[in-house]
Amino acid sequence: MRTLEDRFGPLTYDLLSDRRGSRAWKIRTGSGTMALKANDPGSGNARDKTVELEQENRYLRRLGEVGAIDQGYRIDSGRWDDGHWLAVRWIDGVPLWRALSDTRGPEGDRPSVRPWMLGIARTWAQRLARLHAVGWAHADVQPTNALVTRAGTTEIIDYALACGPDPTERLPYRGALTHTTAPEIADAVLSTDDGTHIQAAPSADVWGLGASLFWCWTGHRPVRYEDDAKREDKLRAVAQGHSLDLNAVRPWPFPEFEMLIASCMNADPAARPTAAELAETC
Template sequence: MGPTPAPPSEAVALLTGHTGEPTAIQLLSDRRGSRTWKIQGPKGTVTLKANNPDDEGARDKAAEMTQEDDHLLRLTAAGALSPDYRVSAGAWEGGRWLAVNWIDGAPLWRALALARSPEGNRAAVHPWLTGIARTWTERLACGPATDRRVPYRGALTHTTAPELATAILATPADTHIPVQPAADIWSLGASLFWCWTAHRPVPYDDTTDRLEKLAAIAKGTTTALRDVRPWKFPEFEDALTACLTPDPAARPTAKELTTAW
């Protein structure tokens, strides 16, 4: 293993005005062509994301980061994001970087650790679990329209809806795949399914090629919740199952889900 990648010096120098002289820099993620750091200083903490120019197998992450920044600006202008969230963005010698204010929280997998255990089946946990699902559902928002679009070819494989998997498999790598709200509902259900049961809704081996994983998802068949749930929770299970319905038109809307959880 080589040295831990350092963040772009151009970004760190500019962000010092926001955080103060950095007291800690932590690499959080280094995968799929991009890297993310947590930078702490006496005046604040930010998350810094930059493309990895040495990852030859990744898509054009610099272009994707430019689009991501454009969406943040548009969502802020529309009132969907706090104007304090986005900090800055710019170019560095290897591509593009983007910084946002750090928001404390826990990954969903870690947050649902208790709910995955048999001990989670108690009165205090039930409303807590549905509250997480409801809060997430209430904040589902599609990105604003733009003509400057990098072709979308799916994100995390296990959250890719069957109709998107089918479209990805049937089109060239440079074709943009439009995402409809129903696909976001499937993604939400898949994430909650995985983090509550410790099983992906569509089983496949981690070493399987991505295209084979997408082919498995495209079939529209998911593991029955009753076979993998840590404990019985009918109302929660019914909502998850509805999210993972193969037919996009049959899935609930975000508004409908907020009352179902």
């Protein structure tokens, strides 16, 4: 905090999360608000989280340089006695699950809701298309990494696992959240050892987008497996295509949105639309 105070002056902060080896705060200063992430030195995977934060810092620099994200998103980064910290611009939005909470029931079908939901999908696809255009995949497309603003637009956060054109000098990518993992990624994780890097493609991001919309609109994870199943069994269900029938779990009919989700979750990566194509059709 001292480094940020030296740069921005007096600040206040609130702890937002403390889980899986990392902590996040909302930082308020006289010149603006930011999000601060740092590794938890007391966790069992503190070293990996330190490397992951350093990795995200490098990626944000590169993505800003090539115009895939706003260069002003990354604010500062550095080392501290017990690891690494990263400060980024605060995005005033709510995670997708919360944003779509009112749509998960018959009463959610209102005249204003349908264009709003399509706008969420369209702007999310636009953000991903910028990454894909320069050879990157976000590789962790899931509801908590998509923030919906009051204007109904989607902003992407958390680039720590992103896959760029150069797969060297990085932690091996082994998939992200199982519930939104594309089948081809699940299959690759199951068929390789833990030290093998899996290069996520843009088409896997598109699957994650569709799976996230499925999950947050219906309230059901898109693939059928037990909550207490081992990760390997969950990945096997994903790889084998054990997806739920959207028609059976949708809260109300929305043909255009259903077609969008179905196209994103095509089992064949080559048959999925690109993020740019999605942005044009939403």
